[in-house]
Amino acid sequence: MAEVAKEAGVSITTVSHVLNGTRHVNEKTVARVRKAIEDTGYQPHSIARALAGAPTQSIGLAISGIANPYMVDFISAIEAEAAEHDYTLLLGDTHDEPNKELQMVQELVRRRVDGLVLAPSPGAMDQAVRYLAEQSTPVVLLDRFLPLDVDQVGTENEEPAAQLVEHLAQLGHRRIGLVAGLEGLSTTEERIAGYRKGLQRGDIEFDPALIAHGASQHEPARAATKRLLEGADPPTALLAANSAMTIGVMHALRERGLEVPDDIALVAFDDFEWSDLFRPRLTVIAQPTRVIGARAVQLLLARLAEPGLAAQSVRLKPTFVHRESCGCGHDAPSGAG
Amino acid sequence: MAEVAKEAGVSITTVSHVLNGTRHVNEKTVARVRKAIEDTGYQPHSIARALAGAPTQSIGLAISGIANPYMVDFISAIEAEAAEHDYTLLLGDTHDEPNKELQMVQELVRRRVDGLVLAPSPGAMDQAVRYLAEQSTPVVLLDRFLPLDVDQVGTENEEPAAQLVEHLAQLGHRRIGLVAGLEGLSTTEERIAGYRKGLQRGDIEFDPALIAHGASQHEPARAATKRLLEGADPPTALLAANSAMTIGVMHALRERGLEVPDDIALVAFDDFEWSDLFRPRLTVIAQPTRVIGARAVQLLLARLAEPGLAAQSVRLKPTFVHRESCGCGHDAPSGAG
DNA sequence: CTGTTAGCGCTTTCAG
């Protein structure tokens, strides 16, 4: 930068100002400086810039189960939206453990991200989120909601889950099992609530024995499903509460030699790119994941631009994608509700 | 840090040294400093540290198609291995475009990552990789290989692809189509070479009309497959050269009303987590993706620790996973080769 | 074994 200044015959102050548009500079001077920047091949030093107090133009993304199919779309959408606005992404996996999450978030804050997008673990409220509040680091919550005055984006859970269950009930199922997610997650609780609501609408009594705890993950869901199937009076239909668990459920079903939908019906939360193509074709609730991800960074950037903004809680509507795993029997048009 | 120094009654130099273990410090002093660090709740300022010349403890990951199922495992494995060694990940999508990639890489270098893992696009050699060489920023290439003296990790492609085709030939297929990846990628070229080798072994003449160009992506693969199927004397068996394209191929097959393996056989490069569970059960070559990702950061860290190391080119062996989409007809044990 | 001090490359008052 000193080099540029010398080359252009100005002070580094002026170079800084033309670089950042921080104050008015004479047109000709600007031109000279720009040329000098070209000629010297100057590259701004983001570290120094950050140390001197400028924003880092980076945002942190702390999320659990990076490899989970249902998180991947978020990451991708968030990266795209961030890149669009010239922000760089720092990525970390929280593994949905409050301590790891806190460490991750602290690390991100130490690295002076301008703000971060967080899929809060159960317990985040007392750890990571509290910490962020203390640091007054802007954050937007992704996927899971917290009863806080903080920006948050996710999907609706209760009513869609209810619809899934209601559909099953209408098909005559009375024993409908739920493979539920990690306890303490708003998504988990809301989907359970939706499950119960759907039961009610179908005039089915709630049986706690029909809820299996799949911890939002593949392997626990497999084990939980097996237990469910081994019970007395096992379910004739299943709702898997997210995509990772759907894989686990299918696994358990296969081990028991059960075919979908002939032997057991299956519906799920979260869609797969390939759901249309492979059998059984899953009837699911599809989240607008890319929109949610994009929206998260938009909220964050809005807050960075104007810190005083009122916190927003955004619920996006998912889509009921009716396919064949519910066992409808009729040729359900794909993509229809 | 000044606060810690005062609290402990030492200079900030000493604080720095106990923090980094950069030189010997009296045991008692160390204890006092540590206590002061506790008491003050001191958090190291990584930006300042970096500006003063210390490494940033961060690595950049520049990769294409973040949402692609076959890249996700890499990201996840790399994040895990990086976190394991207390490195933070900066993530960016190159979209397999040399210019975007160069920009991405420059950005990462400006942010002073200690090194980076790059899945080089076609053209990377003349842009991003050349740039990195000029900056002498350590890099390890992931997935795709380049004829350069640089660390690189990926899988074997030629022989496995040949095996897939050979298997098809043994089943009696004479018209075997290939949905090939993005041109200019080593993986693409090697898999094409393997395809031809497999043809030879099956004593089948190579017909260029049977190669469709799927650009390594879902949608182009779909279109390419459709063209392939519409040709005169269409293929009776298909090899999809990566997982994203497998989805595209399935899509095209579905549009034509073709069932796998009854109407057409299908084998593919890359496995899916759910391949065992959904029909058709895909016969594939499964890469050890997590190992590859972990290995990439290990190579990088080794080089950071000892810059003089000779560059390594590591080829990991994939697994032939024999399932049903090849149309074998016999009950192939899953996971067997 | 410990402290003093000169930067790292930038932003931003303050002064002109």
Next chain:
DNA sequence: CTGAAAGCGCTAACAG
């Protein structure tokens, strides 16, 4: 419209 200079919080000679 422009410049001088004081940091930002740390690391690493250099000096003792």
